[in-house]
Amino acid sequence: MEAFEWQQARSPAEAAALITHTTAEAMLTLQARPTVQQAILVKAGGVDLLDLMKEGLVIPRRLVDISQLAELEGISAGDDGGLRIGALTTLAQIAEHPGLRQSHAALAQAAATAASPQIRNRATLGGNLLQRPRCWYFRSAAHHCLRKGGGHCFAYAGDNRYHAVFANHGCAIVHPSTPATALLAFHARVELLHPQGHRHLLPLEDFFVLPEADLHRENNLAAGEILTAVLLPSLAPPTHSVYLHIAEKAAFDWPLADVAVVLDLDGEDYCRHASIVLGAAAPIPWRAMQAEAVLTGVKISEETARAAGQAAVAGATPLDHNTYKLPLFTTLVRRAVLLAAGLDQNSALP
Structure with missing residues (x-):
């Protein structure tokens, strides 16, 4: 890791005024001009940024610490x-x-399963939402991939078992944030602080960016902006939520597939509104709109939950080695819907 300057920010406004690049911009600059790196970046917990620096993927001149x-x-x-x-x-x-x-509940459950206990005690929500993709080609200094300004996505012809099954044309990453899956299901908003000192709110759904809009970044954060807070709307009772995931390891691992379900039910288990989001499915947390439509206005049962699970994977475009994700999502959605409705999931197991 190269030497860098360190500056402790005295206020969010001071930090915003000092920052010159986003991490995505700094990585692109490094690829284009590897001997010239003048970026001043923000650091919070530093879990992801320090990894990128150790891997030589970003070489900032200075870090502004807001921790x-x-x-x-x-x-x-x-x-x-x-x-x-x-x-x-x-x-x-x-x-x-x-x-x-x-x-x-789904947000607390998602946060409780992320990474490992040691990392959860250090990693911040803002940093988790802004972390860069975990695709091994993106993280490899030897692979100049599309997201780093290169010519193609190595995942298409390579090892793509952990990659996207939706919106995977151009770049096949999956969004790395576990809490983002639940936050999107709750229609959360992010608060952004501009370098000029004013703040504005942006729906999380509009904050994340698909590759078709921009191949080089995952969100709409601009240089000098700081993500200062996440706002959750109030929920009309009775609203129930569940987060479920499947991973290869019980800790210190990213999900193979994860799901957040939020249901607004009446007193007879009829669904007034459903919000279903898939994680590890696409370059952004992926809203399963067809599954939501299946549940809206109907009574939650094993049959309707199963139909929602099937609808959740409609339109998927799996790659050569990740078709296994589709039955994972189908099962997770079905089980999460039944749990959110308070029904016995064991009766719905295959």
């Missing part, structure tokens, strides 16, 4: 009756928060 800014920490009531989660709130704090575990 000591108390105003970016914690979970509090929002202005609209929802919840505000500071960007520096750790995944462990989210997983253990009693209010979140009751009102937004």
Whole structure:
């Protein structure tokens, strides 16, 4: 890892004014001009950024540390009756928060399964949402892939067992954030601080970027902007949510497939509104709109849950080595719907 300068930010506004590049921009600059690197980047927990620096994929001139800014920490009531989660709130704090575990259970469940206990105690929500893809070709300095400004995606003809099954034309990464799957299901918004000092809110669905819109980045964060908070809307009772995932290891692993389901039910288990999001499925957290439509206006049962699971994978375009993901998503959606409705999932097992 190359030497770099270190600066402790005294406020979010000061940090925003100092930052010159996003991590994605800094990586592209390095690929184009490897001997000239003047980027000033923001650092919070540093879990992903330091990995990229160790791998030689980004070589900043200076890091601006925001990890000591108390105003970016914690979970509090929002202005609209929802919840505000500071960007520096750790995944462990989210997983253990009693209010979140009751009102937004799927988010607490997702945070509790991310990475390992050691990482969850250090990794921040903002950093987790902004981490770069975990595709091994992207992370390899020897592979100049499309996302790093190269000529093609190595995953298509290579080892693509962990890659996308939706929206995988051009670049086949999957979005690496586990909490993002649940946050999108809750229609969360991100709060962004501009270098000029003003803030604005953006729906998470509009924050993430598909490869067809931009091959080189995963979100709409601009140079100098800082993600300061995530806002969760208030939920009309009775709303129930569940997050489920399947991974090769019980800890320190990314999911092969994960699902967040949020159901707004009446007193007779009829679904007034369903929100279903798939993770590890596409370059962004993937909204399963056809599955949502299957459930809306009907009574939740094993039959309707199974139909939603089948609808969730409609239109998928798996690659040579990841077709196995489709039955995983089908099963996870079915089980999550039944659990969210309070029905016995064991009766619905194959």
